[in-house]
Amino acid sequence: MAETPIRLGILGYGEISRRLSKLSKAIALVPNATLVAIGSRRIHKATGIMSADGFPSWVKMYESYEAVLDDPDVDAVYVPLPAKLQPKWAVAAAEKKKHVLLEKPVAPDVVELDRVLAACEASGVQFMDGTLWMHHPRTPEMKEFISDRQRFGQLKSIHCCFTYYANPEFLENDFRLKPDLDGLGALGDCGWYCIRAILWAADHQLPNSVTALPGSLFNNAGVILSCGASLDWADGKVATFHCSVLSNLTMEITATGTKGTLQLHDFVIPFKHDTASYSTASESCLEELSTGWRARPSEHSVANDLPQEALMMREFVGLVAGIKRDGKEPDNKWPAMTRKTQLVLDAVKASIERGCEAVEVGS
Amino acid sequence: MAETPIRLGILGYGEISRRLSKLSKAIALVPNATLVAIGSRRIHKATGIMSADGFPSWVKMYESYEAVLDDPDVDAVYVPLPAKLQPKWAVAAAEKKKHVLLEKPVAPDVVELDRVLAACEASGVQFMDGTLWMHHPRTPEMKEFISDRQRFGQLKSIHCCFTYYANPEFLENDFRLKPDLDGLGALGDCGWYCIRAILWAADHQLPNSVTALPGSLFNNAGVILSCGASLDWADGKVATFHCSVLSNLTMEITATGTKGTLQLHDFVIPFKHDTASYSTASESCLEELSTGWRARPSEHSVANDLPQEALMMREFVGLVAGIKRDGKEPDNKWPAMTRKTQLVLDAVKASIERGCEAVEVGS
Numbered sequence: 001m002a003e004t005p006i007r008l009g010i011l012g013y014g015e016i017s018r019r020l021s022k023l024s025k026a027i028a029l030v031p032n033a034t035l036v037a038i039g040s041r042r043i044h045k046a047t048g049i050m051s052a053d054g055f056p057s058w059v060k061m062y063e064s065y066e067a068v069l070d071d072p073d074v075d076a077v078y079v080p081l082p083a084k085l086q087p088k089w090a091v092a093a094a095e096k097k098k099h100v101l102l103e104k105p106v107a108p109d110v111v112e113l114d115r116v117l118a119a120c121e122a123s124g125v126q127f128m129d130g131t132l133w134m135h136h137p138r139t140p141e142m143k144e145f146i147s148d149r150q151r152f153g154q155l156k157s158i159h160c161c162f163t164y165y166a167n168p169e170f171l172e173n174d175f176r177l178k179p180d181l182d183g184l185g186a187l188g189d190c191g192w193y194c195i196r197a198i199l200w201a202a203d204h205q206l207p208n209s210v211t212a213l214p215g216s217l218f219n220n221a222g223v224i225l226s227c228g229a230s231l232d233w234a235d236g237k238v239a240t241f242h243c244s245v246l247s248n249l250t251m252e253i254t255a256t257g258t259k260g261t262l263q264l265h266d267f268v269i270p271f272k273h274d275t276a277s278y279s280t281a282s283e284s285c286l287e288e289l290s291t292g293w294r295a296r297p298s299e300h301s302v303a304n305d306l307p308q309e310a311l312m313m314r315e316f317v318g319l320v321a322g323i324k325r326d327g328k329e330p331d332n333k334w335p336a337m338t339r340k341t342q343l344v345l346d347a348v349k350a351s352i353e354r355g356c357e358a359v360e361v362g363s
Numbered sequence: 364m365a366e367t368p369i370r371l372g373i374l375g376y377g378e379i380s381r382r383l384s385k386l387s388k389a390i391a392l393v394p395n396a397t398l399v400a401i402g403s404r405r406i407h408k409a410t411g412i413m414s415a416d417g418f419p420s421w422v423k424m425y426e427s428y429e430a431v432l433d434d435p436d437v438d439a440v441y442v443p444l445p446a447k448l449q450p451k452w453a454v455a456a457a458e459k460k461k462h463v464l465l466e467k468p469v470a471p472d473v474v475e476l477d478r479v480l481a482a483c484e485a486s487g488v489q490f491m492d493g494t495l496w497m498h499h500p501r502t503p504e505m506k507e508f509i510s511d512r513q514r515f516g517q518l519k520s521i522h523c524c525f526t527y528y529a530n531p532e533f534l535e536n537d538f539r540l541k542p543d544l545d546g547l548g549a550l551g552d553c554g555w556y557c558i559r560a561i562l563w564a565a566d567h568q569l570p571n572s573v574t575a576l577p578g579s580l581f582n583n584a585g586v587i588l589s590c591g592a593s594l595d596w597a598d599g600k601v602a603t604f605h606c607s608v609l610s611n612l613t614m615e616i617t618a619t620g621t622k623g624t625l626q627l628h629d630f631v632i633p634f635k636h637d638t639a640s641y642s643t644a645s646e647s648c649l650e651e652l653s654t655g656w657r658a659r660p661s662e663h664s665v666a667n668d669l670p671q672e673a674l675m676m677r678e679f680v681g682l683v684a685g686i687k688r689d690g691k692e693p694d695n696k697w698p699a700m701t702r703k704t705q706l707v708l709d710a711v712k713a714s715i716e717r718g719c720e721a722v723e724v725g726s
Binding site: 025153156157159163209211213214217226228232233236237238240242244246247248250252254256257258259260261263265266269270271272273279281282283284285287289290291292293296297307309356358 | 388601613620622623656721
């Protein structure tokens with residue numbers, strides 16, 4: 001007899017219907033998960049999406065988030081709200097013993113995030129953020145490469161870039177660019193991924209300091225549209241990133257070690273839904289007289305059985321099932337990763353506000 | 364009847380025999396050029412290389428640089444000396460009415476470079492630096508892409524990286540890492556190319572300011588082994604670069620515009636000697652529900668009839684022939700490009716020395 005699936009609720013926000021729809025589809029692909037409730041202040045709009053996607057009739061549609069959290073049939077919630085609203089609802093969810101999958105950017109700052117993490121810890125529920133690419137099978141395979149002392153050597157530098165081109169309607173209306181709803185702008189929407197990628201490559205070791213790069217751009221409300229930062233570690237490692245909503249869609253990681261180089265061009269969302277590639281080079285060198293390369297980078301391809309959003313959901317639901325059925329403890333790896341990402345993000349924001357002064361990363 | 368070729372001399376430096384040999388071969392490939400003289404303080408070593416490469420008997424071997432410059436049969440000289448020696452010999456060459464092809468880094472600073480450029484101008488001789496990749500046919504083709512308002516839009520950011528892994532013998536002995544001979548280290552050897560690439564992408568418009576990135580590394584003599592910088596322009600464009608002799612060989616350019624992205628992984632020396640590729644993307648976008656990319660980058664390949672070092676020599680010799688035979692003026696495009704590269708390099712160096720303070724770029 002199949003086990004009862006983990007029952008999920010979603011706290012939907014009007015404008016992010018695409019995200020809600022994507023995650024609903026992802027849940028449907030995970031054997032051990034079922035969507036049971038959606039709460040949305042704009043329930044008619046949400047219902048419209050659900051109907052269009054042909055979701056089953058058992059999904060309960062609530063006109064408030066509270067109703068989802070009060071529903072005893074809901075084991076866990078996916079919270080994809082604007083950053084300034086998320087801590088309140090994530091804390092409320094944890095207090096109702098619901099496991100929390102929180103969309104990024106997770107919170108306005110680490111103080112707010114810590115409220116969420118404390119609530120999750122106190123209730124013994126799993127916390128995870130919505131950084132999809134962590135769950136693609138390409139990610140551990142690349143990690144194996146950069147952890148290999150023979151092929152990659154010691155990590156020396158990382159550069160990461162995530163930009164997309166926002167149309168005028170998005171620039172005008174999207175909640176990510178409104179100071180009362182999000183306030184982190186491109187830094188929260190794109191920079192979050194870059195910071196995570198840098199920390200991931202650096203084995204989640206926090207940098208000593210973070211320095212924003214000159215040339216940040218803001219909208220009229222003072223929200224970041226484009227920025228970058230430099231990170232440095234005591235061992236001589238360095239990293240830079242650039243994020244923007246004003247440039248063509250670009251998703252880059254280049255990591256160099258003493259012996260190797262890792263590169264990919266689609267780290268946030270792979271070019272294809274069922275396979276993803278990356279490039280590695282080891283002990284690259286020139287031909288005699290430097291007329292070409294003797295050792296050139298090679299491409300590697302990794303197939304994924306489910307889209308990465310479903311892989312994330314499978315991972316999350318697996319942890320929830322472990323806690324609910326087998327009495328396991330929540331996996332602390334995930335909140336720890338989120339918190340470090342937030343700490344660096346906060347330092348970048350502080351450095352921008354202080355005119356690109358170097359800022360020590362908190363703990 | 365074929366025209367008399369342009370007659371070239373080389374001022375050779377002991378340790379850079381590979382460079383000397385590469386350029387000698389390049390000269391042999393250019394129809395309108397002939398190598399007639401080599402001056403080297405270590406002439407026996409130089410002779411050894413020449414013999415091994417089977418160079419013709421007419422090449423005169425001098426034991427001093429002066430002898431090459433005094434030889435009336437020499438029209439132009441290639442000067443691949445350490446940066447601190449180059450200005451003296453380039454000035455001497457220009458004063459003897461020899462056209463000057465000067466290896467990079469061209470000089471310790473712009474003050475020294477200006478002595479060279481003034482001497483060349485006073486003598487009416489052509490000046491060009493040895494930045495090979497400027498002469499590959501891939502370069503103007505890429506430039507066409509990033510100048511295209513439809514396909515690339517407005518340039519927003521550039522990232523550039525050139526690193527290689529120096530072995531212990533190089534770290535110990537190479538003149539690039541000796542303060543009395545070069546003093547610019549990785550900044551002069553690798554950063555030069557990155558700065559040129561950034562200026563090339565930015566239509567040779569100088570940035571407002573340059574800020575070194577934290578985390579520069581130095582050898583015991585204080586010479587830069589690894590560093591980076593951020594550049595910013597009044598119109599909101601930004602650029603970063605990273606250069607190092609402590610990481611695996613990596614040569615990256617990523618340029619993003621409002622509508623397009625340009626990328627290549629071998630900008631300094633192409634992977635292959637007879638063809639080079641680059642990637643472009645225009646109006647990249649995601650599929651509905653963000654499960655993949657609808658418009659992905661595409662690869663383009665450009666064949667070259669000669670290796671890029673011969674293409675540089677052909678360009679240089681063509682300009683010299685125009686001056687010598689047709690009474691043309693020297694092409695000022697080349698010294699202007701060199702000077703801007705040096706100005707930015709000087710600003711990076713100054714910013715490193717001032718603890719990563721933002722430094723205005725001179726003029």
